[in-house]
Amino acid sequence: MSVEASLRSPSTPARGGFAATAGWGVYCACSWTWCIGMFLPVILLGRFGWAGFLAFAIPNLIGCVGFGYVFDANRSRRFATCHPLAIRWFSLATIAFQVFFIGWTSGMFVFAPDAASAADPAAAGVARDVLVWPVLGVILTWTAGAAALSARGDLFWRWFAVLAAVTSGVLFLVALQRAGGLPAGPAPEDGAPVSGIVPLMLLGFLACPALDATFHRARQRAPSRHAFAVFGVVFAMMLVFAATTYDGLDPDRILPALLPLAIAQWTLQLVFTIGAHIRELAVLPSGRLGRGGELLAAIAVGSVLGLPGIADERMYLLFLGLYAVPFPMYVIAAVINGPGRSLSTRWIASALLVSVAVSPLGWLGFIENRTLFLLPLAALAAIAGWAIGRMARRRPVTA
Structure with a gap:
């Protein structure tokens, strides 16, 4: 980020031209494409229609792009130096959230979707007892892969971001072709008022970027603040991609065609986000458990909460409350x-x-x-x- 740069080399200038600026913008877009941006649009479309999606997407883009223009490199260094504890906990919570999502979605969509989502107690018991080990295997595999990548340098991560963004773009185009355009998202006639979520969306997305260690790294290393304009373009594509996986008029039609594409993007982006935040923990001051102990605790919490029989949409929304x-x-x-x-x-x-x-x-x-x-x-x-x-x-x- 970051705190390491803040404490050890506060005067290190950003280097590079347009390529570095664009690279850092794409990096931020990928590090910010969590299980929130890849799945919350589906929930909001189901509850509020496209109005819910816009109530989420617009504050999200304004807050994150605005971070790059409100914070210059020096202000970022000062903030990161003064608030390392909160930034560390933000990264730990984010890692736990992604690990939870890996477990939840692998059980719900990959191994046994009927059993994992069944209301019948017997079927739920099958999900809990039979799927625990496969789900844990996926969690550990993806997390280990992310941890292995976390030791790489800035150049690797910028190129990894470009690869992830290009892959997501290709998957998005395929999804649009299969879906026949953007899906319908009518608001339910008896749904809750979307106006209720707007202030909390504004509060969360205007504030939370300030605690994201990957954003501070990019703001301190990017040659230009316009890296965050690049972020806005790429991240907007990511959000619309998530929205294409929902069709309020005919969900059974679109899900089988687009679910493999969504899972491919989830895999890539979750590994990226987890790895990027593990990388930041390596330079953030640690607490009593030490860096390794805190990381293992975050992974353990996410793993347990992501197991079949525990993980569900309510748990997802409870995690979301941390950022609200x-x-x-x-x-x-x-x-x-x-x-x-x-x-x-x-x-x-x-x-x-x-x-x-x-x-x-x-x-x-x-x-x-x-x-x-x-x-x-x-x-x-x-x-x-x-x-x-x-x-x-x-x-x-x-x-």
């Missing part, structure tokens, strides 16, 4: 606290306690799809972040 409340709350507090000032563990704990206190609103809004409950959730998260930042600002800076 506690992480944005921290970023707001950090901004209010002021540049060059760290937030002590006391204030981090305060943000976590507030997040737990307001979590029932998140459950009602995300899990039960009563989206109007997300309006006070977004307001409380923003107000709490502001209040924590104000209180921290009044006190001397502590470790």
